Amino acid sequence: MTWLTWRQFRTQAATLYLAVAAVAVVVLVTGPRLHDLAKSGANLFDNLTKSDQALFFAGVILVAAAPAIIGAFWGAPLVARELEHGTHRLVWNQSVTRTRWLATKLGLTTLGAAAAVGLLTWAVTWWSSPLDGTLSQSRGNLPGRLTPVSFAMRGLVPVGYAVFAVVLGATLGIILRRSLPAMAITLAVFAFVQVAVPLWVRPHLIAPATVTLTFSEKALDSISGSPSGGPDRIELNTANHGDWILTNRTVNAAGQATALPAWLGDCLPGPRQPAPSTPTTQQAPDITACLDRLNAEGYRQRIVYQPVDRFWPLQFAETGLFLVMSGLLGGLCFWWTRKRLS
Incomplete structure (x- = not known):
């Protein structure tokens, strides 16, 4: 056989x-x-x-x-x-x-x-x-x-x-x-x-493991926009880029999933514009200040992931x-x- x-x-x-x-x-x-x-x-x-x-x-x-x-x-x-x-x-x-x-x-x-x-x-x-x-x-x-x-x-x-x-x-x-x-x-x-x-x-x-992070420029991965033009989603990374991120959600001070605040769209820097022909004293918003304001208002990012x-x-x-x-x-x-x- x-x-x-x-x-x-x-x-x-x-x-x-x-x-x-x-x-x-x-x-x-x-x-x-x-x-x-x-x-x-x-x-x-x-x-x-x-x-x-x-x-x-x-x-x-x-x-x-x-x-x-x-x-x-x-x-x-x-x-x-x-x-x-x-x-x-x-x-x-x-x-x-x-x-x-x-x-x-x-x-x-x-x-x-x-x-x-x-x-x-x-x-x-x-x-x-x-x-x-x-x-x-x-x-x-x-x-x-x-x-x-x-x-x-x-x-x-x-x-x-x-x-x-x-x-x-x-x-x-x-x-x-x-x-x-x-x-x-x-x-x-x-x-x-x-x-x-x-x-x-x-x-x-x-x-899976779960971690709740404060917002920082170092941990920031991306900010995606909504069809209306404002920010719709923000994503942070864990300490190890090899981790498998399952969910990446913004939560409020009570720990509940929430949308990003409306003011964030005006706070964040916009697309790069051509250099003006005349000098200007207006400064672009600082992304670090925007993230600090999110932290001050109690927003956090909850990440569910599998460690590498x-x-x-x-x-x-x-x-x-x-x-x-x-x-x-x-x-x-x-x-x-x-x-x-x-």
Whole structure:
């Protein structure tokens, strides 16, 4: 049974591992320069080329797409293809039981997918490690590794996603008994999961931290305007720019969420104007004075966030979550194979 499964699986496995090897070559050629630049103490962001930034986001996209593609093209046809052609009956009429047949196919495929995605993620994580969260002197930056843009494309989580995608595809293939519908639904469900988890699940895997800050120019990140022209929202940062900010709300002296005061629009400096042709003694408003007035009137900024040092605890928690879901889907696969297939 193992030999037969390998014969059916070897072409897809060879293609995937060749792609991983190609990524490894790119990583080995381009990565050492970035690590050396980071160790030199120079401002890394301002020394990045367009190719470096393109490779950074290409790595994010590649690791995000790999589990979905593997789930659709490996997991979904794994059993559905056998059911479509009736070849499962030939195996079941031999000495191989249904349980052993499914366990061998699902086990080898899942192991191969987890190993390939693990190698791919390790290479991309190592290459990207100097760049994650890099800031420039003008406050330009690349996303940190705890942000939704990068978190699921670093560390252990992609391996959990790959296992889940394969088992999800196999489950849908067994239930639908058709490869193409199972592949399409696998892609749709997995895409939904990749959007839903960072929005509704990941922030609560570990209880987030909360801090209430006074306003200062040092902590100020941005002030956004409303359609009417006045300030609508103000955002501060925590002490560590690598923290994942979940909510950034202004509260009043009673601790209740509130809108910014109307006077703030007149207090803040406006857009830069061309230099006047004649000297003027009028001075632009001082942003520090505006922030001090907010503090004096009892306004504060309440920030709910996940600290950057929780990266690995969140990685383990989310990986464990997907392995548990994979186990439940796997149990459904075996039950359906024994009880519902003929």
